Amino acid sequence: MINHLRKTLIVAFCLWHVTALTAYSVTDAMSELNIFGFIRNTVYQKSRPYMFSMSLWQRWPLFAPDPLRRVIAYTFEAWTGDSWEVVGYIGPDDKSAFHSSSMLKLMRRLDENEHQGSLRERLAYRTCSQRGLLEGTKIRVIRSYHVIPRHARPQSISWWMQWEPHWQSNEVLSTTCPDTPVL
Amino acid sequence: MSTLLKNIDTFFFRKISAGGFGLMRMFWGLTILWWMGTMYKHVPFFFSDAGLIPTDLGYLSFRSEYRFTLLEYIVEPNQVYMLYFAMLIAALLTTIGKWARVSTTVTVILFFSFQERNLLPLCGGDTVLRCIGFMLVICPELRAFSIGRAVDQWKNWQKKKKLLPDLQMSIWPYRLLLWQATIIYLFSGIEKGLGTMWWDGTAAAAVYHHTHFTMFPKWVMDILSGGTAIVSYFTLIYELAWMFILVPHFISRRLPQVIHPGSYKRALLLGGLIFHLGIGLTMNVGIFVVAILVMYLGLMLPEDWKALKAFFNRKRKGKTHLLFDGHCGLCQRSVCFLHQMDSLGRLDFVDFHDEKRRKKIDPTLKFADLDKAMHMKTVDGRTEKGFDGFRMISWDIIWLWPIAPLLYIPGIPVIGRRIYAEIAKRRRKCDHEGCAM
Structure with a gap:
């Protein structure tokens, strides 16, 4: 009897887990398709507490629907009294360290969300700490970007060899180094 | 009715070797140890109040509901470091399988805590590691490939001069893991299918030229871009092919058999191995490739190991x-x-x-x-x-x-x-x- 009850509970849990996982993983774009729209509408709200509590939240738009084409880089510059000096950089040319992928992901997320300006500022403050800049030193963040071209059909190797990225830059933040270091 | 119940019982509770999940536990622990271990110098920045997200700015990043992390209470850099080292020790114990159940659970709690503290740097590989961690915690048998098991084997060897039989477990954790893998590939494939570049065959060239991901100089990626159409279509076909794993056997056995019956999943895993090693060799996608390959270990059933063993031993005439x-x-x-x-x-x-x-x-x-x-x-x-x-x-x-x-x-x-x-x-x-x- 206890064994039957245990088995019933396990089967119920498996069914619930599979349903919740499926409903939660449906993206906005996928829910345009009828079948996924139905799954999402009926189960999504119910699945959220479970998926969040168990840290199972997930979506899988890996390089989709189209791959990311905007390449960005952040350059941190400090005012030396007569000119701006580069004191830090996060971007594609800095892949020497472990977790460069984590830093690049962090930068992309901060870049996508304008409301996270305060966090971008913390990123600048970290450069102050790392470079030992004095409190009150002016620091600014220059955002550089270029967009990889999109084509209707594949281009030849020679076309890509002739292509060069067209970088553009703009200042996205200007502040001064704080008294409390950001580690 | 009794046939239906019997089929349900077999579907969820058929006994399989616990070796696959044991191996997955071992390599999952090792991956956490390596991935989080190399994060050493970023720990205060990513996870403490003195870093990127102090608690008072948490509203910009933290989830407002159903969020559980020990780092909500432990915020000072030194204390965070202590918790971090505790996680590494737990991951080491998980790898060797010392107190496998306890060490795996502790690693999961601590790893999840670090992940929940700062969502901003997380990538797909982190999510795969969390999913595997969850599967390990709910799995009823984790002792395979553990120190404890090795000791038991030695004791048995002393007495009987032979090894103990394989540890067994019910198949349902494997089924859940297989569903997880299917969601990853199939949903990624469907999402790609909703775009245009993958269909145009131009997506791979764009990825190859996104310097956040590429590991080689531009001229190498220019040459690789010559195969953009092939790679783009292969990716689409491979990911969407996972949908057929959902076709029940009683239907699939009536269809034309293109490959050896029962080997469809193995073909997918082999394709995945080639696919992910290709990604791993050319692109910097964090821990994703390793995490996925770790998950593959849990997807191996005894018959898959047997087939793999037969492949490696195909030219051998004896022991x-x-x-x-x-x-x-x-x-x-x-x-x-x-x-x-x-x-x-x-x-x-x-x-x-x-x-x-x-x-x-x-x-x-x-x-x-x-x-x-x-x-x-x-x-x-x-x-x-x-x-x-x-x-x-x-x-x-x-x-x-x-x-x-x-x-x-x-x-x-x-x-x-x-x-x-x-x-x-x-x-x-x-x-x-x-x-x-």
């Missing part, structure tokens, strides 16, 4: 005989250890005191020679002993493959032979538990 001293504790212990590592089943362990068997293998082998060192004799007649024998069988033991080439480095054989000779000389002083050196 290599390993002749050892069955009266020596150290030799027994070594043989028990080698037996456990002999995943490909290529070794035949023979006590050379068993004269009948010894003579059957090779009547020319002398007792006095055998008494000086372990002898290994292959099916094609090659005989090696001591260090050279160990070096020869290291190619037969999959776990020793990483060190096998190192045993040929000049100088190593000389040292190895000396050490072996010294140990062999003193082996009589050893009992089952230790040696008097």
